[in-house]
Amino acid sequence: MSDPVIAPKSERPAKPQKGGFFSNLLFNIIVPVVILTKFSGETALGPVWSIVVALTFPIAYGLWEMRLTGKVNGFSILGVVSVLLTGGISLLQLDPKYIAIKEAAIPGMIGLVVIVSQKSHRSIVKMMIFNDQIIEINKVHDALAQHGNEKLFEQRMNIVTYLVASSFFLSSALNYILAKIVLQSPPGTTEFSEELGKMTALSYPVIVIPSMIVLVIAISFLFMQLKKLTKLPLEELMVDTGSKSDD
16 A cells, blocks of 8 residues: 655645734835934935835735735734824824824724624634634533533623723824823924824833733734633644644
8 A cells, every 4th residue: 555645834824924013014114214313304314205215114024924824814904004194194294182082093993893893704813812722622512512611702702802802992093192291392294203203212112012911902812712611631622733734
């Protein structure tokens, strides 16, 4: 009996790739911050062109990542729209309060969509953290049915949904406060461009870290409830990514 033929790795379908953490940090934070803070003077790019050049990097990176993955990612689209709005408000020299409103509105809207989608077949929370890329969904549902915990699990998922939504609402509030504190100069000036760079630089430690802490709490709560309601070890409920990559 002949051995089964195993296709070489080069012939296997390639998985869609996406940009890494450091690429994301470089093009969305570091490069724009350097341009806005170091090249916005009249002897360099100037306040207007520094904004144009700085915002080109996150926009181009977002579009490149969507093309690389071959998928239209809603969050990526929102990111590109957010950057375009920031650029438009800055270049039109509108009151900085509109940037603060925009900074608060986008994560706030995402939080509302998270809550509303929970009752639909396209729950954002389930797509984000309760999906077959992370969890053995069929095994979870079988175990829940066996112990009669389906309704209880849905109640717990509602709690997870509100926790995830609260991370976006927290981001919304912190976005607004940060923009109101940092953006003090009129648009079209070198000072405003530098403040925009400062706000971008502060966004990760001030906004992302607290929001990620809330998100980690939500994920930890979900895993704890999965283990409790299925009566199975967490290791049995998680997808073995190592064995899948070897298939």
